[in-house]
């Protein structure tokens with residue numbers, strides 16, 4: 561595919577660059593959807609880690625209403641300055657003892673990788689009288705260095721989580737191994753579709769969160785419904801995470 565992109569550091573990236581990047585990304589997504597013969601929709605999420613609020617709110621004004629947060633502390637420091645029109649999802653690794661800080665500030669948690677975390681989210685959601693949407697994170701490459709549930713036995717966790725009244729399993733999320741091998745996206749699509757058909761407690765899943773700056777067109781090809789873009793929109797970060 562003829563992926564268009566702009567390659568600047570976050571410091572060099574101007575508002576005009578963000579607008580240009582946004583245009584490239586939406587064109588790329590449309591092209592990937594077209595090639596895959598998809599007529600549903602893909603949501604573009606702006607991943608905000610290390611990005612100053614002015615740039616986040618600029619992206620929001622361009623039309624990106626969905627924000628992805630990785631770090632509880634950074635998020636809490638910034639969120640009061642976000643546009644009230646933003647929808648915020650938590651996408652990073654989440655410790656049980658931090659759930660209480662974000663439970664009433666986010667609309668979805670993508671990174672649920674065990675029943676203990678699901679239980680804590682359920683408990684805190686109940687205290688706020690809300691039902692939290694969650695995604696189960698799958699470690700599709702089976703990498704030791706990464707979080708996420710193993711693809712071959714995530715059902716056990718899903719079954720237990722589905723029993724909890726104050727969470728709702730909306731779908732699956734993954735961060736595949738680096739290198740861009742499309743097979744991981746194909747495996748995720750299969751896992752997602754099969755689980756919906758086979759397990760009644762997962763039949764309501766409608767969200768497949770996969771694809772980042774380097775691989776979102778491949779993810780769209782294999783059915784992603786949310787692509788999570790940081791550096792492709794705001795410029796590359798000079799330190800990892």
Ligand SMILES: *Cc1c(COP(=O)(O)O)cnc(C)c1O
Pocket residue numbers: 607609630651652735772773774788789790791792801
């Ligand atoms: C940082 C991050 C992204 C975005 O990564 P980019 O390569 O900058 O687009 C997406 N998802 C998660 C979970 C992340 O931590």
